[in-house]
Amino acid sequence: MEGGRGVPNYEIQISFSTPQTIHEMGFPQYEENQMMSLLAPAQPSQPLTTMAFTDHNNQVGTLEPKAVEDQNCGSNINDGNNNSWWRSSGSEKGKVKARRKLREPRFCFQTRSDVDVLDDGYKWRKYGQKVVKNSLHPRSYYRCTHSNCRVKKRVERLSEDCRMVITTYEGRHNHSPSDDSNSSEHEGFTSF
């Protein structure tokens, strides 16, 4: 679906006011300075991307007023210690679906890009797509393909500017991007 997947061409602007670093969020590939360096090829004066972080319940970051609706970053997700991979327990034909309110750290940012899925170094598998009310474009749902990584992300495009992509990450990677193919769990994924 990502059509001609060549050199990722996107521009990012981030507002950092977060208790956690990108690194701690499970994105070691992009530390702050690296994230910032992504700005370099773009025009820094142009507010192309805003990043927002959520601290479990509270949204701590800065984000454009309409960039990411509150339900994306503001709502919290009930965890309930489902520590067994994606679908926790198929109580009834595996229909424990649509469990919201997981307490995962999440952050979202807005990016101007031609491609929906930014190359963040991780492998993602699409598991759903949904047409959302306020947007002309469908929202896509991705999960990290790593064995024990429950990180999810949502990707949607702004209805006004179809080049603007809103990406919402949810959860923390317990592996490094390079470790993606190598399924070895080296840190206990201890959080929350």
Next chain:
DNA sequence: CGGTTTTGACCTGCGC
């Protein structure tokens, strides 16, 4: 052939 995407159905939370 195995992994990924698509897509419709289903489930849950929330507002009215």
Next chain:
DNA sequence: GCGCAGGTCAAAACCG
């Protein structure tokens, strides 16, 4: 309580 909207599942289709 009901309806709507969002989020997830899973089977089928697709692709390398």
